[in-house]
Amino acid sequence: MSAPSADNVARSIVLHPWRLGAALLIVLVALVRIALQLADVQLLDRKGYAKRASAEINQVIPLTASRGEIHDRNGNILALDVERQSLYVAPVQVAPEDAARLAVTLGAILEMPTEKILAKLLDTSRAWVPIKRWLAPEVAEKITILDEASLHLVYEPHRFYPQGQFAPHIIGATNLNGLGIAGVEASFDTFLRGTDGVITAEVDINRNPIWSRPYDQKLPVNGNELTLTIDSYIQHVVEAELGQAIDQHGASGGTAIVLDVKTGAVLAMASYPDFDPNDYADVDPSIYNINPAVGEVYEPGSTFKMVTIAAGLQAKAFNEETQVEDNGTIRRYDYNLANFDYNGHGVMTPAGVLYYSSNIGALLFAEMTGEPVFYHTVDAFGFGKLTGIELPGETAGIYWKPGSAGYTPINLDTNAFGQGIAVTPLQVARMAATIANNGVMMRPYIIKSRCIKGVCVETEPREQGRPIDADVAYRVRQMVMKSANHYVNAAQPDTNWLVPGFQVGAKTGTSSIPDGNGGYTNQTIGSVVGMAPIEAPRYAVLVKIDRPQDDIWGVRTALPVYRRIVSELMRYDRIAPDNSLVGENQQPGVINGG
Amino acid sequence: MAIPLKQLFPLQQARLRRLELGRYIQLDGGRSYVAVALLLALMGVALVAQTVRVAQTGHEIDVLQEEQTSLMRERKALLLRKADAQSMQRIEKYAIDTGMIPVQSVDMQYLVLTNDRGQLVVNETVNP
Numbered sequence: 001m002s003a004p005s006a007d008n009v010a011r012s013i014v015l016h017p018w019r020l021g022a023a024l025l026i027v028l029v030a031l032v033r034i035a036l037q038l039a040d041v042q043l044l045d046r047k048g049y050a051k052r053a054s055a056e057i058n059q060v061i062p063l064t065a066s067r068g069e070i071h072d073r074n075g076n077i078l079a080l081d082v083e084r085q086s087l088y089v090a091p092v093q094v095a096p097e098d099a100a101r102l103a104v105t106l107g108a109i110l111e112m113p114t115e116k117i118l119a120k121l122l123d124t125s126r127a128w129v130p131i132k133r134w135l136a137p138e139v140a141e142k143i144t145i146l147d148e149a150s151l152h153l154v155y156e157p158h159r160f161y162p163q164g165q166f167a168p169h170i171i172g173a174t175n176l177n178g179l180g181i182a183g184v185e186a187s188f189d190t191f192l193r194g195t196d197g198v199i200t201a202e203v204d205i206n207r208n209p210i211w212s213r214p215y216d217q218k219l220p221v222n223g224n225e226l227t228l229t230i231d232s233y234i235q236h237v238v239e240a241e242l243g244q245a246i247d248q249h250g251a252s253g254g255t256a257i258v259l260d261v262k263t264g265a266v267l268a269m270a271s272y273p274d275f276d277p278n279d280y281a282d283v284d285p286s287i288y289n290i291n292p293a294v295g296e297v298y299e300p301g302s303t304f305k306m307v308t309i310a311a312g313l314q315a316k317a318f319n320e321e322t323q324v325e326d327n328g329t330i331r332r333y334d335y336n337l338a339n340f341d342y343n344g345h346g347v348m349t350p351a352g353v354l355y356y357s358s359n360i361g362a363l364l365f366a367e368m369t370g371e372p373v374f375y376h377t378v379d380a381f382g383f384g385k386l387t388g389i390e391l392p393g394e395t396a397g398i399y400w401k402p403g404s405a406g407y408t409p410i411n412l413d414t415n416a417f418g419q420g421i422a423v424t425p426l427q428v429a430r431m432a433a434t435i436a437n438n439g440v441m442m443r444p445y446i447i448k449s450r451c452i453k454g455v456c457v458e459t460e461p462r463e464q465g466r467p468i469d470a471d472v473a474y475r476v477r478q479m480v481m482k483s484a485n486h487y488v489n490a491a492q493p494d495t496n497w498l499v500p501g502f503q504v505g506a507k508t509g510t511s512s513i514p515d516g517n518g519g520y521t522n523q524t525i526g527s528v529v530g531m532a533p534i535e536a537p538r539y540a541v542l543v544k545i546d547r548p549q550d551d552i553w554g555v556r557t558a559l560p561v562y563r564r565i566v567s568e569l570m571r572y573d574r575i576a577p578d579n580s581l582v583g584e585n586q587q588p589g590v591i592n593g594g
Numbered sequence: 595m596a597i598p599l600k601q602l603f604p605l606q607q608a609r610l611r612r613l614e615l616g617r618y619i620q621l622d623g624g625r626s627y628v629a630v631a632l633l634l635a636l637m638g639v640a641l642v643a644q645t646v647r648v649a650q651t652g653h654e655i656d657v658l659q660e661e662q663t664s665l666m667r668e669r670k671a672l673l674l675r676k677a678d679a680q681s682m683q684r685i686e687k688y689a690i691d692t693g694m695i696p697v698q699s700v701d702m703q704y705l706v707l708t709n710d711r712g713q714l715v716v717n718e719t720v721n722p
Contacts, residue, residue: 162677211652576704
């Protein structure tokens with residue numbers, strides 16, 4: 001081992017001051033840089049960094065509010081939110097060699113095309129791909145048993161309509177985002193929807209909050225509840241009878257309404273074609289977008305003669321004994337106007353107009369009444385105006401008033417027997433209910449009560465006017481009762497009763513469908529409207545059959561439905577039949593055939 | 595040359611110093627540092643205890659929330675069963691499946707009853 005040389009000793013010992021100075025300077029610069037960075041982080045951009053840190057640590061987890069339930073008047077559930085599991089896949093977790101096998105398995109369980117599932121399994125461009133939402137519990141159970149790590153079942157709220165295809169035009173439906181798109185689901189969307197909540201917290205890999213500290217939480221506020229005026233039993237009867245008639249006559253559609261005449265509450269409202277709110281997307285949007293009972297108009301035809309007679313009696317333009325002569329045809333303003341069969345019925349009273357459904361008689365009595373009074377009564381009955389029912393898409397209907405651009409003098413004559421005027425089925429049903437309720441017109445309503453956090457507010461029935469006096473209403477009721485019985489008697493005297501055991505009023509109508517060019521198509525609408533029982537009316541009923549293929553007359557298409565509905569209403573309401581109101585071959589409450 | 599005896603017995607000296615307890619307690623300015631250190635330690639312990647407590651409570655809340663969610667789902671499932679049982683179509687199908695037949699009006703009797711003087715009076719009947 002050699003001794004260190006003198007040079008080496010000198011180099012190891014000598015430390016020049018500039019080196020120390022340089023080292024100190026470097027350290028100083030580094031310290032200054034750190035100080036500046038510290039100042040930047042802690043002082044100058046403190047909020048920005050805090051925000052970025054918070055965003056990385058704290059995640060926002062939405063808490064979906066549950067949509068409020070919808071019930072019928074007896075508390076039966078018509079719509080509610082349920083949590084159903086949805087199936088998602090994390091494609092990066094799918095082994096490519098297993099994808100085909102998994103797709104085939106899932107295809108069999110989910111009843112979906114294998115190719116479609118395989119494409120989702122292999123879609124690695126996305127971290128999380130939905131395969132099918134809202135699985136039935138038994139299907140979700142099968143997926144769970146597969147025990148595939150790449151498949152994830154997540155609970156999601158789902159609007160469910162447990163009664164299926166029941167009162168869909170009233171209840172409506174919600175879309176995939178939970179927004180109401182039809183029926184009361186749409187008109188009360190905000191009320192039913194509630195307010196979503198949110199959790200802001202540090203989360204684990206499964207997005208569960210980590211309880212390192214109390215986290216910010218805004219709880220969801222669940223939606224409010226609605227109770228409808230609908231009676232499920234009556235609705236079921238109406239839907240069954242209407243559906244059967246539409247099938248029988250090959251009709252394109254139809255509507256039936258039952259109103260409580262004292263309050264205006266809608267007890268049943270059915271229209272065809274209809275849909276299942278759980279699968280509304282399977283049908284054409286025009287079916288669920290419009291409720292025909294309030295959103296479609298038609299010419300009421302002869303059912304409107306009740307208004308014509310009521311208007312004249314109210315104004316004392318004529319009385320029950322006044323007579324006019326019906327020769328079957330009449331010429332007015334260069335037009336020939338006629339009865340439906342072109343036959344005349346001779347001299348007749350107002351009751352005869354309803355009994356024979358005479359167009360000429362109605363025309364002559366309307367002329368006796370005069371334009372101002374006639375249209376005042378039409379207006380007072382609420383035609384041409386919204387009824388105010390809580391359903392979306394209601395239309396007001398159209399008729400030309402004297403002095404308006406579209407009005408010509410012949411309008412009075414044609415309007416007298418229900419032509420040249422467009423009304424909704426609900427307006428006609430309300431007209432019958434008004435006559436049944438001694439001339440007091442009640443607003444039709446569908447919401448029985450609104451409940452907010454368990455506190456329910458009942459809808460108060462609201463009077464909308466008194467277009468006719470009680471005695472006029474009574475006399476018109478007597479007339480339509482006679483006309484009702486006329487329908488089930490081949491010849492006078494009318495010994496049979498429309499609904500054996502009960503006094504029932506009814507007026508049929510058969511109206512042509514306008515072609516949009518001022519003329520009419522060869523398609524018709526058969527309808528009937530009335531009330532029961534006549535002495536103390538409880539129900540107003542309307543039945544309308546659109547475009548029947550085998551028979552154009554309302555008396556043969558809509559009337560049988562009306563009779564069966566009224567008979568069932570009487571039995572359901574435990575109204576005892578009167579044995580004196582039964583024909584020779586009739587039995588109380590029994591409707592034989594049509 | 596004098597020999598400093600003091601350096602010859604360091605152990606003895608140390609023992610003597612240990613006997614002076616005041617030296618251990620008398621930390622002068624150092625006491626403040628110790629106090630601060632103790633305080634910080636206590637705060638740390640308190641923080642850990644609080645975090646543990648929060649985590650424990652949070653866990654309990656999670657368990658309860660899961661239980662609540664489970665109960666809510668069970669409630670919804672029961673509501674669904676109830677709604678299904680209330681379905682008119684289902685009731686009608688059940689009636690048909692069990693061999694029931696629609697009641698005919700002619701099979702019905704209507705009794706109009708009054709309770710005057712506590713008696714039930716048949717006012718009207720409709721017999722087949």
